Amino acid sequence: MRLLGKITAGLTLGAALLGSTAAMAQDDDVRIALVVKSLGNGFFEAANRGAEEAAEELGNVEIIYTGPTDTTAEGQIEVINSLIAQRVDAIAVSANDPDALVPSLKKAMQRGITVVSWDSGVAPEGREMHLAPSSDELIGKTIIKLAADHLPDGGKVAVLSATSTSTNQNAWIEEMNSVMDQYPDIEVVETVYGDDLADKSYREAQGLMQTYPDLDAIIAPTSVGIVAAAQAVQDADKVGEVNVTGLGLPSEMAGAIESGASKSFAIWNPVDLGYAITMISYNLATDEAEAAPGAEIGMGRMGSATLDDNTEAAMSEPFTYDESNIDEFKSVF
Amino acid sequence: MITEFLKSREAILLAALVALILLVETRFAGFAAPSNMVDVFNDTSILIILALGQMAVILTKCIDLSLASNLALTGMVVATINAAAPGVPVAALILLAIALGMVLGAFNGILVWKLDIPPIVVTLGTLTIYRGIIFLISEGAWINAHEMSAAFKAFPRAEFLTLPVLSWIALAIIALFVVLIGRTGLGRAFYAVGGNPHAAVYTGISVGFTRFAAFVIAGGLAGLCGYLWVSRYAVAYVDVAGGFELDVVAACVIGGISIAGGIGTVGGAVLGALFLGVIKNALPVAGISPFWQLAISGAAIIIAVAFNARSERTKGRVILKSAEHAT
Numbered sequence: 001m002r003l004l005g006k007i008t009a010g011l012t013l014g015a016a017l018l019g020s021t022a023a024m025a026q027d028d029d030v031r032i033a034l035v036v037k038s039l040g041n042g043f044f045e046a047a048n049r050g051a052e053e054a055a056e057e058l059g060n061v062e063i064i065y066t067g068p069t070d071t072t073a074e075g076q077i078e079v080i081n082s083l084i085a086q087r088v089d090a091i092a093v094s095a096n097d098p099d100a101l102v103p104s105l106k107k108a109m110q111r112g113i114t115v116v117s118w119d120s121g122v123a124p125e126g127r128e129m130h131l132a133p134s135s136d137e138l139i140g141k142t143i144i145k146l147a148a149d150h151l152p153d154g155g156k157v158a159v160l161s162a163t164s165t166s167t168n169q170n171a172w173i174e175e176m177n178s179v180m181d182q183y184p185d186i187e188v189v190e191t192v193y194g195d196d197l198a199d200k201s202y203r204e205a206q207g208l209m210q211t212y213p214d215l216d217a218i219i220a221p222t223s224v225g226i227v228a229a230a231q232a233v234q235d236a237d238k239v240g241e242v243n244v245t246g247l248g249l250p251s252e253m254a255g256a257i258e259s260g261a262s263k264s265f266a267i268w269n270p271v272d273l274g275y276a277i278t279m280i281s282y283n284l285a286t287d288e289a290e291a292a293p294g295a296e297i298g299m300g301r302m303g304s305a306t307l308d309d310n311t312e313a314a315m316s317e318p319f320t321y322d323e324s325n326i327d328e329f330k331s332v333f
Numbered sequence: 334m335i336t337e338f339l340k341s342r343e344a345i346l347l348a349a350l351v352a353l354i355l356l357v358e359t360r361f362a363g364f365a366a367p368s369n370m371v372d373v374f375n376d377t378s379i380l381i382i383l384a385l386g387q388m389a390v391i392l393t394k395c396i397d398l399s400l401a402s403n404l405a406l407t408g409m410v411v412a413t414i415n416a417a418a419p420g421v422p423v424a425a426l427i428l429l430a431i432a433l434g435m436v437l438g439a440f441n442g443i444l445v446w447k448l449d450i451p452p453i454v455v456t457l458g459t460l461t462i463y464r465g466i467i468f469l470i471s472e473g474a475w476i477n478a479h480e481m482s483a484a485f486k487a488f489p490r491a492e493f494l495t496l497p498v499l500s501w502i503a504l505a506i507i508a509l510f511v512v513l514i515g516r517t518g519l520g521r522a523f524y525a526v527g528g529n530p531h532a533a534v535y536t537g538i539s540v541g542f543t544r545f546a547a548f549v550i551a552g553g554l555a556g557l558c559g560y561l562w563v564s565r566y567a568v569a570y571v572d573v574a575g576g577f578e579l580d581v582v583a584a585c586v587i588g589g590i591s592i593a594g595g596i597g598t599v600g601g602a603v604l605g606a607l608f609l610g611v612i613k614n615a616l617p618v619a620g621i622s623p624f625w626q627l628a629i630s631g632a633a634i635i636i637a638v639a640f641n642a643r644s645e646r647t648k649g650r651v652i653l654k655s656a657e658h659a660t
Contacts, residue, residue, distance in 0.1 A: 197572075198568055199562075199566065199574070199577075200613075202566055203614060203617055206614075207614070207617025210361075210369075210618050227478070231478065231566055231567050231568070255477055255478025255479035255480075256478065
């Protein structure tokens with residue numbers, strides 16, 4: 001117990017020294033730990049690529065890419081404790097549990113380590129700020145823009161959602177409807193619900209094409225729905241007439257892009273996310289920015305993140321995937 | 334003969350089906366067109382095949398709730414094989430799917446037969462076990478359209494004499510069932526075992542084995558549907574056909590197959606499945622608010638069943654009377 005006390009005291013002293021001699025710390029590399037939900041997940045491997053890209057750009061940054069082998073909070077706590085022992089400068093975590101990590105992350109912050117969360121957040125008391133990949137507003141804007149970009153003369157679009165009660169989809173569709181006045185030539189004819197079941201979504205997409213023979217696009221902001229709608233369009237021989245778009249994963253949508261049933265779709269880009277959180281971690285760790293409500297923190301090529309009252313920020317609108325980049329990403333996630 | 338048919342439950346169900354189609358036609362012109370009817374039949378094919386399998390099980394006074402999980406598991410297995418080894422011929426995969434489905438069905442059957450566990454408990458267990466195994470195989474990942482070979486996806490879609498192969502398979506299974514149920518010893522044994530298990534034993538029928546056979550048949554059909562489903566929707570994932578087991582039971586119940594066993598016909602099961610299929614296909618085009626759709630399809634099921642329950646009672650008396658007259 002006495003030994004532990006000594007170590008703690010020593011660490012606190014060390015952290016205090018580090019803090020007071022910021023100029024000295026600049027000489028050494030800034031060590032940023034990217035803690036992911038689990039290792040071996042394509043999404044996080046891609047985020048790591050983005051982090052490395054940021055590290056290269058900054059020059060004096062060392063990325064420690066780590067995480068448990070399975071997606072458990074216990075595994076992440078062990079990883080975080082070992083990072084505290086290694087006295088890294090920043091921990092950027094995508095949490096398996098918003099609350100379970102709080103005690104160990106608090107300990108890290110007491111040691112002067114910058115703690116931020118990204119992708120999957122930590123409760124506010126356990127981190128300085130959280131970077132969400134996108135926001136409801138940005139997603140809503142994006143999904144209608146995806147359809148409108150391929151309809152220069154306007155047209156009819158329909159929405160194929162998940163269930164009528166899914167919070168995410170309803171928020172996105174509401175945001176989409178709030179910007180519809182920017183697209184006067186585009187008419188949203190109907191919103192139908194595929195319940196995130198492949199067969200029901202397929203049938204609903206078929207129904208839309210029957211009810212509106214001149215339908216131009218189907219927007220499906222759900223990964224099951226977008227795949228099923230693309231298949232229904234293909235089977236109805238309407239490739240080229242009806243464009244399926246929305247939110248989907250590149251690995252699941254590669255076939256639809258190849259067949260032409262979908263011209264483009266969107267989802268957050270893990271590379272950008274890894275890049276942005278590394279930039280933020282660097283800026284916070286080197287005291288170039290402070291995480292407080294209303295603060296703006298630079299994210300390099302991704303612009304800057306503005307923190308809200310819960311010190312949360314959205315990175316950007318979802319990234320658009322089409323035939324030009326699908327091959328690069330379909331094996332990633 | 335004709336008047337007998339007109340009084341039968343199948344005739345009433347057929348009339349209800351036609352009325353339903355015409356009702357939808359008034360709201361959405363073109364629904365009753367032959368080409369659309371072919372599409373609806375094709376869309377309902379998988380439900381018809383599973384309903385026939387379920388019928389065999391229900392006739393023996395059992396129930397198989399694991400059919401949709403069986404379908405999802407075999408679908409995932411053949412999709413995984415196809416993604417890993419696109420060279421394996423589709424015919425071999427279909428045979429494998431049927432065989433694997435029969436093994437999964439036999440597992441249910443053995444537990445019911447040898448351990449005498451109530452079928453609803455057994456299949457409620459295997460429902461989750463089979464879904465769980467999909468997780469183990471796939472680790473939660475999807476098998477997507479671009480990972481499946483072209484031949485794998487093309488088979489059920491191929492057109493043969495104006496109908497897609499998927500529809501032909503359903504028609505073939507219906508024909509097979511007409512023969513199996515009406516013309517074979519096993520088919521008649523299903524009725525005997527469900528109608529009166531004790532009497533069946535005295536006539537030399539093994540109740541356990543007959544139930545086992547029903548589970549194996551239903552499992553094999555679910556396996557076949559596993560391939561058909563995965564190739565039709567060109568995607569395989571853990572939740573494929575989630576909740577579909579209830580649609581299958583509903584189709585049987587609408588078709589007049591008594592949950593108490595021993596009563597039901599092939600025609601009833603097919604019409605019951607078509608009835609549900611028409612509702613499923615009509616709701617998206619009929620311009621009904623999605624918030625009402627669940628309530629409407631549920632109400633249709635209850636009305637159909639309530640109707641059946643009534644006709645079953647009167648029919649029971651009629652059979653007894655005609656039996657009296659016959660002797």
